[in-house]
Amino acid sequence: MEKRQIKVTVNGEPRLVDVEPRLLLVHLLREGLGLTGTHIGCDTTSCGACTVLFDGQPVKSCTMLAVQTDGHEVTTVEGLAKASELDPVQEGFKEEHALQCGFCTSGMMMSAKALLMENPNPTEEDVRWALSGNLCRCTGYQNIVKAVLWAAKKMQSEAAV
Amino acid sequence: MAQPLDEIKIGGLGARRRRVEDDRFIRGKGTYVDDIKLPGMLYMEILRSPLAHARIKSIDTSKAWAIPGVRLVLTGEMAAQRNLAWMPTLSYDTQAVLATDKVRFQGQEVACVVADDPYIAKDGCEAIEVEYEPLPVIVNPEQALAPGAPVIRDDKEGQRDNICYQWEIGDKESTDRAFAQADVVSKLKLHYPRSHPSPIECCGSVADYNPATGKLTVYMTTQAPHIIRTAVSLVAELPEHMIRIIAPDIGGGFGNKVPVYPGYVCSILCSILLGKPVKWIEDKSGNLISTGFARDMYLEGELALRRDGKILAVRLDATTDNGAFFADAQPSKFKVGLLHSAFACYDIPYGHLTARGTYTNKAPGGVAYRCSFRVTEAMFFQERMIHAAASDLGMDPAEFRRINLVKDHQFPYRTAFGFLTDSGQYEKCLDVALEAIGYQDFLRQKERAKANGRLLGIGISTMTEPLGAGNSREYDILGIKMFDSAELRVHPTGKAILRTGARSQGQGHETTWAQIVSHELGIPADDVIVEEGDTDTAPFGMGTYASRSTPTAGAAVAMVARKIRAKARKLAAHLLEVSEEDVEWELGRFYVRGAPSRGVTIQECAMAAYSNMPDGMEPGLEGTAYYDPPNLTWPFACYVVTVEVDPETGVWDVLRTVAVDDCGVRINPMIVEGQIMGGLTEAYAMASMQFQTYDAEGNCIGSNYMDYLLPTAWETPGFELHEVVTPCPHHPIGAKGVGECACVGGPAAFVNAVMNAIEDTGVRNIDMPLLPDRVWEAITFRRDVSGAPPVRRD
Ligand code: FES
Ligand code: FES
Numbered sequence: 001m002e003k004r005q006i007k008v009t010v011n012g013e014p015r016l017v018d019v020e021p022r023l024l025l026v027h028l029l030r031e032g033l034g035l036t037g038t039h040i041g042c043d044t045t046s047c048g049a050c051t052v053l054f055d056g057q058p059v060k061s062c063t064m065l066a067v068q069t070d071g072h073e074v075t076t077v078e079g080l081a082k083a084s085e086l087d088p089v090q091e092g093f094k095e096e097h098a099l100q101c102g103f104c105t106s107g108m109m110m111s112a113k114a115l116l117m118e119n120p121n122p123t124e125e126d127v128r129w130a131l132s133g134n135l136c137r138c139t140g141y142q143n144i145v146k147a148v149l150w151a152a153k154k155m156q157s158e159a160a161v
Numbered sequence: 162m163a164q165p166l167d168e169i170k171i172g173g174l175g176a177r178r179r180r181v182e183d184d185r186f187i188r189g190k191g192t193y194v195d196d197i198k199l200p201g202m203l204y205m206e207i208l209r210s211p212l213a214h215a216r217i218k219s220i221d222t223s224k225a226w227a228i229p230g231v232r233l234v235l236t237g238e239m240a241a242q243r244n245l246a247w248m249p250t251l252s253y254d255t256q257a258v259l260a261t262d263k264v265r266f267q268g269q270e271v272a273c274v275v276a277d278d279p280y281i282a283k284d285g286c287e288a289i290e291v292e293y294e295p296l297p298v299i300v301n302p303e304q305a306l307a308p309g310a311p312v313i314r315d316d317k318e319g320q321r322d323n324i325c326y327q328w329e330i331g332d333k334e335s336t337d338r339a340f341a342q343a344d345v346v347s348k349l350k351l352h353y354p355r356s357h358p359s360p361i362e363c364c365g366s367v368a369d370y371n372p373a374t375g376k377l378t379v380y381m382t383t384q385a386p387h388i389i390r391t392a393v394s395l396v397a398e399l400p401e402h403m404i405r406i407i408a409p410d411i412g413g414g415f416g417n418k419v420p421v422y423p424g425y426v427c428s429i430l431c432s433i434l435l436g437k438p439v440k441w442i443e444d445k446s447g448n449l450i451s452t453g454f455a456r457d458m459y460l461e462g463e464l465a466l467r468r469d470g471k472i473l474a475v476r477l478d479a480t481t482d483n484g485a486f487f488a489d490a491q492p493s494k495f496k497v498g499l500l501h502s503a504f505a506c507y508d509i510p511y512g513h514l515t516a517r518g519t520y521t522n523k524a525p526g527g528v529a530y531r532c533s534f535r536v537t538e539a540m541f542f543q544e545r546m547i548h549a550a551a552s553d554l555g556m557d558p559a560e561f562r563r564i565n566l567v568k569d570h571q572f573p574y575r576t577a578f579g580f581l582t583d584s585g586q587y588e589k590c591l592d593v594a595l596e597a598i599g600y601q602d603f604l605r606q607k608e609r610a611k612a613n614g615r616l617l618g619i620g621i622s623t624m625t626e627p628l629g630a631g632n633s634r635e636y637d638i639l640g641i642k643m644f645d646s647a648e649l650r651v652h653p654t655g656k657a658i659l660r661t662g663a664r665s666q667g668q669g670h671e672t673t674w675a676q677i678v679s680h681e682l683g684i685p686a687d688d689v690i691v692e693e694g695d696t697d698t699a700p701f702g703m704g705t706y707a708s709r710s711t712p713t714a715g716a717a718v719a720m721v722a723r724k725i726r727a728k729a730r731k732l733a734a735h736l737l738e739v740s741e742e743d744v745e746w747e748l749g750r751f752y753v754r755g756a757p758s759r760g761v762t763i764q765e766c767a768m769a770a771y772s773n774m775p776d777g778m779e780p781g782l783e784g785t786a787y788y789d790p791p792n793l794t795w796p797f798a799c800y801v802v803t804v805e806v807d808p809e810t811g812v813w814d815v816l817r818t819v820a821v822d823d824c825g826v827r828i829n830p831m832i833v834e835g836q837i838m839g840g841l842t843e844a845y846a847m848a849s850m851q852f853q854t855y856d857a858e859g860n861c862i863g864s865n866y867m868d869y870l871l872p873t874a875w876e877t878p879g880f881e882l883h884e885v886v887t888p889c890p891h892h893p894i895g896a897k898g899v900g901e902c903a904c905v906g907g908p909a910a911f912v913n914a915v916m917n918a919i920e921d922t923g924v925r926n927i928d929m930p931l932l933p934d935r936v937w938e939a940i941t942f943r944r945d946v947s948g949a950p951p952v953r954r955d
Contacts, residue, residue: 031198036192036193036196039361041361041363042865043445047866049361077188080188086187093187094180094183097834099667100667100835101361101411101413101414102182103362105187128874128875131874132875133873135361135871137358137415139835141842
């Protein structure tokens, strides 16, 4: 199938890539760019394992075509930490034991990140609602919710300094 | 004198040590099967049957072959030429790898296509033309057992009906006698619906056959790499030492990743045929319709009761819908898993259990979904029957349990079905739970609410579960005895690598095993790296399921550490220039008896093992332990749930969930609690929404997450956890299994709570899942809502 060239900024780096028009964004990220932190759980927009940020908004990359990202910015889990320094969301997940097999974790954290960028001081209910597009089969959600609240606190205390 | 080590600080027993595996996962640096990319790798896609039962008249693959980029189109006939159209299941049945004559369930594998990329492989599958001749479809045991029902497994010699096993256990005569003497006989009929474990990661494999060396390497989503290697060796007729199975990071298992699935076998066969690596990654609908079903059991039970609440005997009859192939992952000697573990925590003198399995036109079922084999059904049935019996007697269900629970002084206790339970404080667990929930208060609150037209309910589940499948006398898979293993190598500087025959899929082995080593040797847990899942490097083990990691592999870790300590003691004696008998051990250090300041650390002993060993001693400090447990472990739990039911809509909300688990000594309490919360979430899922159903034509209704409902953070309630600790008397560090208890014992607590809320209607049972319409129907028409979830006929 004929390919199209697109320009997309991934984790802050501009990339020029040739893609088949039918290629899904998740496959561009995983196969084309080698960013395997974004996972495929259901390929039908239900599990959230493939969640990435598209111009700062959480999207399910299994339901977006790669060509749609032409001229836009995508952030994946690999773009969360700055150099070796973890994002507070990542720290929160570790602190609160919010993951077990780790498969849903990237998507969970991306949804959490999007929430905290928009609402730095969420209630438990806000968090539960924001994560309701992400399924986890191992952990239960209690610790995941705690992790996001932990991150919110951490970000607030950092902002206060 | 050196300061004694603080075990918690170095990450020993009881430390809430943060998980070491998390670092790679939170950075997106895990390596799951789908992340494996090998040079020259090709992609395989499976074509599945759209029909549940049909004769295959013809398969035309020519259009698929014509697509550029397609490298291979494999059919059952081609597989048959290699003797691979059929494979043995873990239950000594056979299962089609690719259908040749007939398809027997919707989603069955019919052909596969290998291509340069996964999109082309999908195109290839779409281009295959299969002509089917539909056959009558059987979707439940009633149809399967009806006289004159078509025989689904006509491929099996001598099979004239749809029964795949019949089995009984217990003392029928004494049980009958006890029933004859009963004041009250309480009966209940239930269906535990078909369910899918549904880890978020589907199944997959990357098979890499190297024609030059003859070596086959398979990266695979498996909970039991060694068993798979043996199975592949037997099926593919490859020598075992030329097969390497690697289970990399696994995105959840829950029993779904124990069996051998046709996709794995096909990817291996395709790789052998092509001489190139072949990747197969299942998509979610393939996963949901074809792999790893669980439950689907119809149960009838009776309890013989004395008026004062004493249970005299139990009678159980179970009929299971096994699907088209008997593919249970289970200890082969027990045809329905450990169903007879039912009522193990109650002091009941007599029991009799009959069971049969049936073939139907559904995907092969019976995997041990987050449980030891059929224990989930057993415990659910038990706790629902206990609830019903208490209400038949007009007794408080907590009090009824207290009367019948096995008392502390009765251990070791032999159950009516022959199990030996070893320890527990069952009543204490119940007390802690009732206290935590504020039982009496809630009952008063419930009465007050009733006066205002509100329906509150409370449900209890007290259960024990046989965990840690092993002891080789009684348990095996494909004839291979159940035990587990660990290998520990201590390097000269005192850092170590540990490998076990288990494989974590999220249970946190990398963190926990290091803690056991730390507890046994005093080496900081951070100095121990754990590696699992590679059959070329790990000692032979049975894998991770049935909550057997800590009971068996964890025990092996303790035992191998003790072997190391024994050798280190000899080295210490040599370094301290005293006889071995004069050497004392404290955590991390040997010292001279009577002169505690003269000592050497375990690290100094490690260095000496390579640099300064006594004459005649074999250098090095490493060892292997194979641990064959003397018995199962028997954790106990009490789950209490309160709910409010809306009589207008049938919607029910969980008010509180209290869990009290006694899983013996907790190695890492944080991880243990995580396992319990995960289990409770799945229990809530089962009770409230998660089930797999079929229409009359055998079409699977829940083939995606829009139709197969799993709870999200929004619905899932919060959980309050408590503990009681009764160390397991035969486990080296007193631990018991825990990962499944909440998933096994939890569902009944939720259902009992709803039944309690609507008790005034006289309704005795609503089968799971308790969807609002089913609850509404029960309340509105005051009738039981029983049987399998509706079979759609549209
Ligand atoms: S893989 Fe995209 S939502 Fe599940
Ligand atoms: S941690 Fe396994 S699915 Fe969430």
